[in-house]
Amino acid sequence: xxxxxxxxxxxxxxxxxxxxxxxxxxxxxxxxxxxxxxxxxxxxxxxxxxxxxxxxxxxxxxxxxxxxxxxxxxxxxxxxxxxxxxxxxxxxxxxxxxxxxxxxxxxxxxxxxxxxxxxxxxxxxxxxxxxxxxxxxxxxxxxxxxxxxxxxxxxxxxxxxxxxxxxxxxxxxxxxxxxxxxxxxxxxxxxxxxxxxxxxxxxxxxxxxxxxxxxxxxxxxxxxxxxxxxxxxxxxxxxxxxxxxxxxxxxxxxxxxxxxxxxxxxxxxxxxxxxxxxxxxxxxxxxxxxxxxxxxxxxxxxxxxxxxxxxxxxxx
Amino acid sequence: xxxxxxxxxxxxxxxxxxxxxxxxxxxxxxxxxxxxxxxxxxxxxxxxxxxxxxxxxxxxxxxxxxxxxxxxxxxxxxxxxxxxxxxxxxxxxxxxxxxxxxxxxxxxxxxxxxxxxxxxxxxxxxxxxxxxxxxxxxxxxxxxxxxxxxxxxxxxxxxxxxxxxxxxxxxxxxxxxxxxxxxxxxxxxxxxxxxxxxxxxxxxxxxxxxxxxxxxxxxxxxxxxxxxxxxxxxxxxxxxxxxxxxxxxxxxxxxxxxxxxxxxxxxxxxxxxxxxxxxxxxxxxxxxxxxxxxxxxxxxxxxxxxxxxxxxxxxx
Numbered sequence: 192x193x194x195x196x197x198x199x200x201x202x203x204x205x206x207x208x209x210x211x212x213x214x215x216x217x218x219x220x221x222x223x224x225x226x227x228x229x230x231x232x233x234x235x236x237x238x239x240x241x242x243x244x245x246x247x248x249x250x251x252x253x254x255x256x257x258x259x260x261x262x263x264x265x266x267x268x269x270x271x272x273x274x275x276x277x278x279x280x281x282x283x284x285x286x287x288x289x290x291x292x293x294x295x296x297x298x299x300x301x302x303x304x305x306x307x308x309x310x311x312x313x314x315x316x317x318x319x320x321x322x323x324x325x326x327x328x329x330x331x332x333x334x335x336x337x338x339x340x341x342x343x344x345x346x347x348x349x350x351x352x353x354x355x356x357x358x359x360x361x362x363x364x365x366x367x368x369x370x371x372x373x374x375x376x377x378x379x380x381x382x383x384x385x386x387x388x389x390x391x392x393x394x395x396x397x398x399x400x401x402x403x404x405x406x407x408x409x410x411x412x413x414x415x416x417x418x419x420x421x422x423x424x425x426x427x428x429x430x431x432x433x434x435x436x437x438x439x440x441x442x443x444x445x446x447x448x449x450x451x452x453x454x455x456x457x458x459x460x461x462x463x464x465x466x467x468x469x470x471x472x473x474x475x476x477x478x479x480x481x482x483x484x485x486x487x488x489x490x491x492x493x494x495x496x497x498x499x500x501x502x503x504x505x506x507x
Numbered sequence: 508x509x510x511x512x513x514x515x516x517x518x519x520x521x522x523x524x525x526x527x528x529x530x531x532x533x534x535x536x537x538x539x540x541x542x543x544x545x546x547x548x549x550x551x552x553x554x555x556x557x558x559x560x561x562x563x564x565x566x567x568x569x570x571x572x573x574x575x576x577x578x579x580x581x582x583x584x585x586x587x588x589x590x591x592x593x594x595x596x597x598x599x600x601x602x603x604x605x606x607x608x609x610x611x612x613x614x615x616x617x618x619x620x621x622x623x624x625x626x627x628x629x630x631x632x633x634x635x636x637x638x639x640x641x642x643x644x645x646x647x648x649x650x651x652x653x654x655x656x657x658x659x660x661x662x663x664x665x666x667x668x669x670x671x672x673x674x675x676x677x678x679x680x681x682x683x684x685x686x687x688x689x690x691x692x693x694x695x696x697x698x699x700x701x702x703x704x705x706x707x708x709x710x711x712x713x714x715x716x717x718x719x720x721x722x723x724x725x726x727x728x729x730x731x732x733x734x735x736x737x738x739x740x741x742x743x744x745x746x747x748x749x750x751x752x753x754x755x756x757x758x759x760x761x762x763x764x765x766x767x768x769x770x771x772x773x774x775x776x777x778x779x780x781x782x783x784x785x786x787x788x789x790x791x792x793x794x795x796x797x798x799x800x801x802x803x804x805x806x807x808x809x810x811x812x813x814x815x816x817x818x819x820x821x822x823x
Contacts, residue, residue, distance in 0.1 A: 319620035323799035337638035355656035415712035
C-alpha cells in the first residue's frame with residue numbers, strides 16, 4: 192500500500208515523499224519500507240535510531256522525527272496504529288498460494304485441513320480435525336494430535352509433539368482504547384515460531400505476535416491449559432507447568448521453570464535458571480539467575496516460607 | 508520384546524536370563540512380565556518383595572534384587588527408564604485393527620473421526636469434530652460434544668456427558684532431566700478411565716497415566732478448564748469448579764468439593780468429604796475426612812476467616 196493511502200486512512204496531513212509500505216512494526220524492528228508509531232513518551236529516545244520509513248506521532252512528538260523519515264501526525268497515535276493495522280492483515284486463507292507440500296512418510300488424516308502455501312516435512316503425523324493455516328511450516332517427525340489449530344504463517348520445528356486442541360497463532364490480546372472506553376482491534380500480523388524438540392500439552396494457547404514473532408525455543412516443555420501471550424520469548428529447555436500464564440512480550444532465559452498456576456505480568460525479562468513455585472505472581476523482571484521465588488507479591492522462596500510462618504502466628 | 512533388545516536400545520549390558528517383556532510398571536505394581544526400575548536407596552525394601560523379573564537399577568541396589576532377577580545397571584536410572592518407555596509406546600493410529608463396533612441407536616456425526624478397534628455402546632451421541640482414538644471404549648447413553656478428543660486406549664463409562672473441546676488421555680507431563688538441563692520424554696503408556704455418570708465441562712484436560720490408569724470415579728462432576736494430571740485417582744461424586752488443577756498421582760476420596768481456581772500438589776492423598784473454598788492451594792495430604800479448608804498455604808476455613816479479619820485490621 193502507498194504511504195499516501197495510509198495517511199488518508201488515519202486522516203493525517205501527509206508531508207514528504209510517498210513510498211510503497213510493506214507493513215508495520217515497532218520502532219526498533221521497523222525497516223525503511225515500514226510504518227512505526229510512538230504512543231508513549233518513554234519511547235521518544237528510540238525514534239532517532241529507528242529505521243522506519245514513516246512514524247505515526249502526535250503533535251508534541253513530531254519534532255523528534257529525524258529527517259528522511261515521514262512523520263504522520265495524528266491526535267492519538269496508538270488508536271490510529273490500530274486503525275491502520277487492519278489494512279495490513281493478510282487474508283485468512285489465500286487461493287493464490289501454491290498447493291500445500293507434504294513430505295515423504297507423513298500421514299495426514301483425510302479429516303485434517305491443510306491450507307494452501309503450507310509446508311509439512313517428512314514422517315509427521317497430522318491427525319483428524321487438525322487445521323494448518325496458510326504458509327504454515329512444520330518440520331520433520333512432528334506429531335500433531337486431533338483438533339490442534341495452527342494459524343497462518345506460524346512455524347513448528349522438527350521432533351515436536353503438539354497435543355489435542357492446542358491453538359498456536361491465534362490473535363494476541365491487543366487493543367487500543369479511546370476516551371469513550373471503546374476498544375479497537377490491533378490486528379496481530381506477526382506469527383509464532385516453535386523450535387525443534389518442543390512438547391506442548393492439550394488445550395494450550397500460544398498467541399501470535401502483534402509485530403514480529405512469539406518464540407518458543409528448542410527443548411521447551413509446556414503442560415496443559417497454559418497461556419503464552421503475544422511476543423513472548425520462552426528460552427531453551429524451559430518448563431511451563433499446567434495453567435501457567437505468561438503475559439505479552441515477556442522474555443525468559445533458558446531453563447526457567449514456571450510452576451502450576453503461576454503467572455507473569457507483561458514486558459518482563461526473567462533470568463535463566465529461575466524457578467517460580469506454583470501460584471507465583473511475577474510483576475517485576477528478574478535479573479539474577481538461578482534463584483527460586485514464590486508468592487504474590489513475589490519474594491524469594493525461603494523468605495516466603497518465613498513469611499507464611501509469621502502469618503500463621505497471627506491467629507495463634 | 509526381549510530384555511536383550513531393551514539393553515541394546517539403551518546401549519547397556521544386561522545380566523541374567525533374557526526374558527520376554529510386555530510393558531513397564533512401577534516397582535510395587537509390576538507383574539513378572541513387566542520391566543521395572545529402582546532409582547533410589549529407599550526402594551531397597553520394596554525390591555525384596557517385588558514380583559518383577561527384569562530391572563533397570565543402580566549398581567548400589569543390585570544386592571537387594573530378588574534371586575534370579577535379570578537386570579541392567581544404569582548410571583542414571585531415571586534417564587534410562589525414560590529412553591526405555593519409548594520402546595513400549597504405541598502408535599496413535601493402527602489401521603490393521605477391526606473397524607469400530609457401534610451399538611444400536613448411536614449417532615456418530617459424519618464430521619467425527621472414529622479410529623479402528625473402538626467399541627461404542629448403544630444410544631451414544633458423538634458430535635462433529637470429535638475424535639475417538641484407537642481401542643477406546645464408550646459406554647451406553649454417553650454424549651460426546653463437538654471437538655472432544657479421546658486418545659487411544661481410554662475408557663469412558665455409561666451416562667457420561669463430555670463437553671466441547673475436552674481432551675482425555677493426552678500425555679502426562681513427565682520427563683527425566685539431564686545434567687545439561689534437557690528434558691527426556693517419559694512416554695505415557697497408560698490410559699484414562701472415566702467411570703459411569705461423570706460430567707466433564709468444556710476444554711478440560713485429563714492426562715493419561717505413565718503406567719496404569721488415571722481414574723475419574725463414578726458420579727464425579729467437573730466444570731470447565733480443569734487440569735487433571737497423570738495417574739490421579741478422583742473419588743466418587745466429587746465436584747470440581749472451574750479452573751482447578753490437580754498435580755500428578757494425587758488421590759481424592761469420595762464427595763470432595765473443590766471450588767474455583769483451587770489446586771493440588773502432586774503425590775498427595777485427600778480424605779473423603781473434604782471441601783476446599785475458591786483459590787485453595789493444597790500442598791499436603793489430608794488424613795481426616797469432612798474438613799473445610801481455604802487459602803494458600805492451606806488452613807482450616809475458620810482459621811482462614813480469622814486470619815483475614817486480622818490482616819484487614821493491619822492496615823488501620
